[in-house]
Amino acid sequence: MASKKSFPLRLDPSLYEALERWAADEFRSVNGHIEYLLREALRREGRLPSPRARDQGGGTKDAD
Template sequence: MAAPKKNFPLRIDPKLFELLEKWAADEFRSINGHIEYLLRESLRKAGRLPQKKPNTTDE
């Protein structure tokens, strides 16, 4: 089961929000989902996102 997501207020420039909102719509994501995607991609590219453990099954 996934951990519950944290809520926090985000103050952002209105023009930046408008651009992110358009980008999110182009990708068929919500603005929150798109911001989370962008943050996760940035963490991955910086090598700061923990690697997922491969699923192994004992047979």
């Protein structure tokens, strides 16, 4: 398994509670659900490199 970057994240308690309920509905941890939501947003915007580009050292569509 690839290593993951750790960093502190401060959230408004009501936002966390909403994420916690949503994550439970999707059978995910809150951390896993946040990662899923961020990945989907990046994919929608075309900012997530394809797996092949990552293997070849490529970047996002914004990289020149």
